[in-house]
Amino acid sequence: MPPSDDRAVGPGALSADSFAIRFEHVSKVYRIGRQRHFTTAFANLAGRLVGKGSPRPRHWALEDVSFELARGDSLGMVGANGAGKTTILKLLSRVTWPTEGRVLVAGNVISLIELGAGFHPELTGRENIFLHGAILGVSRARIARRLDEIVDFAGIEKFVDTPVKWYSSGMYARLGFSVAAFSEPDVLLVDEVLAVGDTAFQRRAVDKMREFVRAGKTVVLVSHDLGNVRGLCRRVLWLEQGRIKAFGDTDDIVAAYLDDVNLRAANEQTARDRTETRGGSGDARFSMVVLLDAAGRPAELFKPGEPLRIRAEYRAHRALERPVFRFAIVSPRHGVTVWSVDSRADDVPPTVDGLGLIECTFAAPALRPGHYSVALSILGPDRIALYDAFPSAGDFVVSAGAGVDEDDDRAGLIQVAGEIRHQRR
Amino acid sequence: MTAQEITVVDSRARFAPGVLFELVRYRELIFALTQREIKARYRQSLLGIGWAIAQPLAFMVVFSLVFSRVARLPTEGIPYPIFAYAALVPWTFFSNALTTATIGLVSQRSIVTKTYFPREVIILAQVAARFVDFLAAALILAGMMVWYGVAPTLWLLLLPVLLLILLALIVALSLITSALNVSYRDLAPVVGLGLQVLLYLTPVAYSITSVPGEILPLYVLNPLVGLIEGFRSVVARGQPPPWDLLAISAVISFVLLAAAYAYFKRAERAFADVI
Numbered sequence: 001m002p003p004s005d006d007r008a009v010g011p012g013a014l015s016a017d018s019f020a021i022r023f024e025h026v027s028k029v030y031r032i033g034r035q036r037h038f039t040t041a042f043a044n045l046a047g048r049l050v051g052k053g054s055p056r057p058r059h060w061a062l063e064d065v066s067f068e069l070a071r072g073d074s075l076g077m078v079g080a081n082g083a084g085k086t087t088i089l090k091l092l093s094r095v096t097w098p099t100e101g102r103v104l105v106a107g108n109v110i111s112l113i114e115l116g117a118g119f120h121p122e123l124t125g126r127e128n129i130f131l132h133g134a135i136l137g138v139s140r141a142r143i144a145r146r147l148d149e150i151v152d153f154a155g156i157e158k159f160v161d162t163p164v165k166w167y168s169s170g171m172y173a174r175l176g177f178s179v180a181a182f183s184e185p186d187v188l189l190v191d192e193v194l195a196v197g198d199t200a201f202q203r204r205a206v207d208k209m210r211e212f213v214r215a216g217k218t219v220v221l222v223s224h225d226l227g228n229v230r231g232l233c234r235r236v237l238w239l240e241q242g243r244i245k246a247f248g249d250t251d252d253i254v255a256a257y258l259d260d261v262n263l264r265a266a267n268e269q270t271a272r273d274r275t276e277t278r279g280g281s282g283d284a285r286f287s288m289v290v291l292l293d294a295a296g297r298p299a300e301l302f303k304p305g306e307p308l309r310i311r312a313e314y315r316a317h318r319a320l321e322r323p324v325f326r327f328a329i330v331s332p333r334h335g336v337t338v339w340s341v342d343s344r345a346d347d348v349p350p351t352v353d354g355l356g357l358i359e360c361t362f363a364a365p366a367l368r369p370g371h372y373s374v375a376l377s378i379l380g381p382d383r384i385a386l387y388d389a390f391p392s393a394g395d396f397v398v399s400a401g402a403g404v405d406e407d408d409d410r411a412g413l414i415q416v417a418g419e420i421r422h423q424r425r
Numbered sequence: 426m427t428a429q430e431i432t433v434v435d436s437r438a439r440f441a442p443g444v445l446f447e448l449v450r451y452r453e454l455i456f457a458l459t460q461r462e463i464k465a466r467y468r469q470s471l472l473g474i475g476w477a478i479a480q481p482l483a484f485m486v487v488f489s490l491v492f493s494r495v496a497r498l499p500t501e502g503i504p505y506p507i508f509a510y511a512a513l514v515p516w517t518f519f520s521n522a523l524t525t526a527t528i529g530l531v532s533q534r535s536i537v538t539k540t541y542f543p544r545e546v547i548i549l550a551q552v553a554a555r556f557v558d559f560l561a562a563a564l565i566l567a568g569m570m571v572w573y574g575v576a577p578t579l580w581l582l583l584l585p586v587l588l589l590i591l592l593a594l595i596v597a598l599s600l601i602t603s604a605l606n607v608s609y610r611d612l613a614p615v616v617g618l619g620l621q622v623l624l625y626l627t628p629v630a631y632s633i634t635s636v637p638g639e640i641l642p643l644y645v646l647n648p649l650v651g652l653i654e655g656f657r658s659v660v661a662r663g664q665p666p667p668w669d670l671l672a673i674s675a676v677i678s679f680v681l682l683a684a685a686y687a688y689f690k691r692a693e694r695a696f697a698d699v700i
Contacts, residue, residue, distance in 0.1 A: 026436075123464060135454065137454070
């Protein structure tokens with residue numbers, strides 16, 4: 001039986017399938033710059049009738065998106081702002097309608113897109129619990145059954161008969177989360193809501209979601225905190241400008257996504273630095289800098305421990321006595337020089353003039369995943385005279401690889417084996 | 426693994442009458458939103474439900490002064506306050522319900538953009554909340570009938586039929602205006618203006634017998650004419666409603682309701698995007 005013309009096909013039609021979510025060639029188009037007034041609408045209609053009106057610009061929020069999530073799996077979504085993550089959540093919660101294609105969801109969907117959206121300030125906490133439940137499509141009986149748990153989880157026992165207008169924003173959010181969490185959804189949609197509430201509550205909320213996942217329910221999570229995505233989701237959907245960039249197991253996709261984010265940061269940095277003025281007297285200038293991998297190919301993405309060769313071409317505009325070439329690796333994010341080396345001990349001719357080529361191999365960058373810059377300079381023999389300072393000659397990314405630690409500022413910059421021993425005294 | 430209901434949202438799906446069954450599933454939400462509307466409206470105001478009565482009562486006093494004392498309109502021997510109030514109660518219901526329902530979707534923006542439910546639920550809840558006001562005002566009418574010694578007749582039993590047609594008309598118009606108001610925010614003042622004009626095109630302050638015969642064929646196309654005269658007949662006159670006029674009202678109201686519902690369900694898909 002084709003589920004053709006009915007909006008919501010009842011049980012039976014497709015229930016033999018074992019998916020939780022299925023998108024079939026889904027596109028979503030938004031019209032932008034829509035006029036809001038009756039009068040302008042008439043003017044526009046008249047304009048179109050005489051063939052003068054221009055069609056409103058369109059924005060493809062999603063374009064031909066197809067994927068399937070198996071029942072029992074949880075989905076994380078990553079991508080830049082405007083990539084289409086929220087549109088997917090809105091399609092799943094049926095708030096918005098697809099322009100093309102079909103969206104299929106198994107079971108009832110509860111959305112945490114905005115906590116407490118349906119609360120009425122004049123009503124008490126108890127009244128709002130039932131109201132919010134009804135808005136989420138949960139029966140009064142089910143809410144009544146779990147009322148104590150909801151109140152307890154939100155930690156509002158004392159205020160349950162107080163109008164919610166007297167609540168703090170934290171209490172508001174906690175109550176919103178609790179109602180949704182105890183409404184026994186099959187699919188729970190979560191959009192960055194964990195940013196609200198205190199840390200203790202955030203932890204309880206994450207625990208609650210873990211509980212869901214363990215119970216075989218589906219959590220769909222949009223979060224910039226990749227740690228939460230890793231901790232909660234088995235599968236990750238990576239979106240870019242309304243299209244699927246990648247879909248697969250969490251470790252693979254998150255690692256690839258991190259590399260991509262770092263590479264973009266690196267490219268942006270390079271573009272920014274090109275416009276910056278170079279330091280130094282200009283008696284010598286680097287003209288071309290290339291980063292090479294172990295095989296001698298130009299590269300910007302390196303695995304941890306992979307050798308990195310910096311090849312730099314320079315031109316000395318006059319004869320320079322015993323110049324010193326300095327190579328440094330800088331972390332722009334931390335603003336520190338991670339490593340540097342100069343050419344004093346190496347094989348550089350006593351005088352240079354005109355074009356020259358210099359290479360530096362950085363044996364095994366035991367760097368943590370992230371984005372790094374290469375800084376080059378040419379100094380006088382006393383290392384005080386500065387001929388050229390090229391602060392961001394090139395940028396590279398150390399790949400996250402599967403199973404490495406979080407992309408975390410506190411994790412430091414270098415990655416070397418460490419051993420911890422503990423003794424009880 | 427338990428069999429779960431699969432929800433299919435298809436971009437090509439057309440309006441199907443099956444959506445009516447969905448309303449049954451969401452009856453608790455209609456009730457909850459109605460309750461919220463009433464509670465929230467009256468919790469903060471001292472007069473509470475009295476506001477529901479104050480409006481038609483005030484109109485009745487003004488109408489009594491202007492039309493009965495100044496203009497000396499014929500009222501077929503019925504005390505003018507009863508004559509006017511019997512029409513003002515359904516009119517106030519119509520007018521207030523349409524006014525609040527028109528901005529209903531926009532005022533519930535926060536839930537429309539966050540969660541799914543059939544959007545007509547909001548309209549039905551707004552109308553239902555105003556229906557409670559109507560009942561309160563009708564209670565006063567009953568009291569007035571006792572005071573003026575107007576005896577009820579068996580024709581009063583037709584009230585549910587009249588109410589059903591009135592509800593169909595209110596819901597039909599509300600579905601259209603609320604959906605339009607999502608895209609065009611300046612519709613609410615247009616509705617307000619329209620209602621002011623409509624009050625004078627409807628036999629509320631006067632009787633249909635005062636309407637000149639030559640404009641009558643056009644005049645009765647206003648579906649409120651048959652309804653308001655019907656209310657006045659069964660309540661104040663103790664007579665059958667004008668059947669022919671009521672038939673016009675019923676046909677217009679129910680045809681409009683079907684068309685409005687189909688339009689609303691079609692427009693509904695874009696509400697969250699443009700609201």
